[in-house]
Amino acid sequence: MTETSGPLLFLIAGEPSGDALGARFMAACKRLTGGRVRFAGIGGERMIAEGLESLFPMSELTLFGVFELLPHLPNLLRRMDQTVEEVLRLRPDAVIGIDSPGFTVRIAKRVRQQAPDIALVHYVAPTVWAWKPKRAAKYAAIYDHLLAILPFEPPYFEREGLACSFVGHSVVESGAGRGDAARFRAAHGLADDARVVAVLPGSRKGEVSRLLPDFRATLERLLPTHPNLVAVVPTVATVRDRVAAALADWPLRTILVEGDSAKYDAFAASEAALAASGTVALELALARLPAVIAYRLNPVTVALYRRFIRVKYVNLVNLMLDRMLVPELLQEECRPDRLAAELGRLLDDPATRAAQVEGVGEVARWLGQGGIPPSERAARVVLDLIAERQGGQTVDQAQRLSESPFKGEETS
Template structure:
C-alpha cells in the first residue's frame, strides 16, 4: 500500500465481525472508490482487497480463562499493531466488535489524536455495564446494529448512529428452503436438523460433543431425521474426531462453512449462543440455544449478567421465544427433547416465524451507506 492509500485501518477479531466488516468495506468503497484498508481481518474482508497483517483466528478466543491462556500472544499483537498504526497513521481506525481487544487499542490511538469508530455497541445493556466508560474513552463514534442502542449511549455521553443490522440485508425475508435443500442434496420433504456448535475452537470443544450426543438421541427417537453441521474448514479434523466418538459418523453431514445454506435448509437448529442465533432468527428458523464453557469463565460472566436472556433473539424480543439451555442445563437429553419439541409443534413454529419477520423488518436498513454516512461525518468533524 502506498502512503496515500492508507486511509482506513480495521480490526475484526472473529468470523461474525469479518462478515460485518466486509459489508462496511462495501460502503466505504462505494463512497471512496480508491479506498484501501489494512489491519486484521478474515476471508470476507480479504475478498474485498483488505490487507491483513495477522491471521484473524489469532484473536478468536472467548472466555476469561481461554483469553488468559493466549494473553501474551494477543497482547503482543496489540502492541505491535498500535505501534504500526501510530507510525503509518490512517485517517480512521475502525474496531469491529471484539471489544476486549479493540476498545483498549482504540483508546490508545484516540489519546494520541487519531479518530476512531467502534462498529457494534458492546452489550452494556446485557452485561458488563462498566464498558460504557471504556467505550466513551475509546470511540469518537459508535455504529449501532440495534435500534435501542443510540439513545442508551447518548445517555452515557457517547455519540452513536443506528445503521441497522447488516445481516438483515444479507438474509432474504423469505429464505429459499427448497433451493438450499437441493444445493445440499437434501430431500424436499425430509425433516432436517442443523447443528451449529460455534465458530471458535473453544466453543467446538465444549459444545460439539453434546450436540452430536443429542443428535444420536434424536436419531434413535426419529431415525428418518437428517442432520447437517456447517463447520469452519480449520476445525474439521477436530469435529470429525468428536463425531466419530459419538457414533454419528455418516449420519451427520459436515459442511465446509455454508452456515446460511444450512439455516435456510433446516426445519430446526440446535445452535451455540452468539451472532449465529440472530442469523437463525432472520432465516425464521425455530432453534434451541445452548452454551457451555469453562466453569470459572461461566461463573465470572454469569455474575455480571443484567438480563434474564443470553440469546439475541430472546433479548431483542424481550421474552423467552426460544429455549436456552446453558452450562449444566445443556445435557444431550435436554437438547434432544427441546429440539424435537419444535418439530412436534407446527403452530408454535408459525407464531415464532411471524415474530421473527417483524424483527427482520425492524433491523433492515441500508447498512453500508449509513455506515459510510456516519464515518464521513467523523472524518469531516
C-alpha cells in the same frame, strides 16, 4: 492494503461475526466512494476478499473466556504492540474496531494517547444495558463515535457525551432468508423423506469442543423416533478441521458445509436448528428457521459473569421481545436430554414451530430489515466523520453535487 487513493481506514476484527460486519462495511465504503478508499488492519477471509491484507491471522484473536485466554496472553500482548505500531506508521484517517472489545478497546486507548488526531470509531456498542454499565463512560473517554446495532442503545452513550449512531444490524444483509432448499437437497442427494436439522456449534475452538459432544448425544436420542434425520453442519475455516474430525463417528448422516451460500441453502432445507448462542441465532431468525439455543462456558468464567449480568436472556430475539420465544439451554441446562426434548418439540409440533416463525418478524424489522442497508449507514457515518474533521464534503453533500443539474458549473 489497496493502492486506490482516498481515505485510509484501519479496521480491526477479531472473530467471524466481526469479519462479516467488516466485509459488508468495506463493500459499502467502496460503493459510496466509487472505490476511492483504502483499507488496512486485521480481518478474516471475508474482509480479505474485499481487499484487506490482514496484518496477522484473525484466528489468533478468536478467543473467549478467562481460562481460554490465559495460555495465549503473551502472543496477544505481542500482537497488540504490533497493531499499535502499524497504526502509528500508517497514520490512517480512522481506526474502526469491530466488536472484540478485549483487543480493540486496548488498541484504541493506546492510539488515543499516542496519536490523538486519528479518528477512533467502535462498531457494535458494548452491551452496557446487560452488564458493566460503567463501560459507557470508558468508551466516551476514548472514542469519537460509536456505531450501535440496536435501536435502544444510543442514549446509554449519548448521556456520557459520546456521539452514537444506530445503524442497524448488518446480519439483515446476509441473505439468510434467501436460501434455496431444492438446490441444497439436489446437491447432496437427499431423499424426499429426509428430515434435515441444522447444527451450529459455534466459530470458536472452545465452543466447538464443549458443544459438539452434547449435540451428537442430542441427535442420537432423537434417532429412534426420527430415523430419517440428517444433520447439516455449517462451519468456518478456523474450526473446520476440528468439526470434521468430531463428525466422523456421528450415528447419522452428516453434511459439513462452508460459506454463506451453502449455509443459507442448508437453513432453507432444514426443519429446525440446534445452535450455539451468538450472531447465528439472528441469521436463523431471519431465515425463519425454528431453533434451540445452547451454550456452555468454563464454570469459573460463568460464575464471574453471573455476578454482573443484568438481563434475563442471552438470545437477542428473546431480549428484544422480552420473552422466551426461542428456547435457551445454558450451562447446567445444556444437556442432551433437555436439548432433545426441545428440538423434538420443534420437529413434531407445528404450533410450536409456527410460534417461532411468527415471533421473529417484528425483531427483523427492529434490526433494520428494509430501507438503507445497515452497512451503508455505518459507512456513511465513518466517511462523514472523516470529511468533517478534514473540512471536506460529506457523503450526502457529494451525492447531492453529483446529482445536481449544475454539476461542473461555477457557482457564485
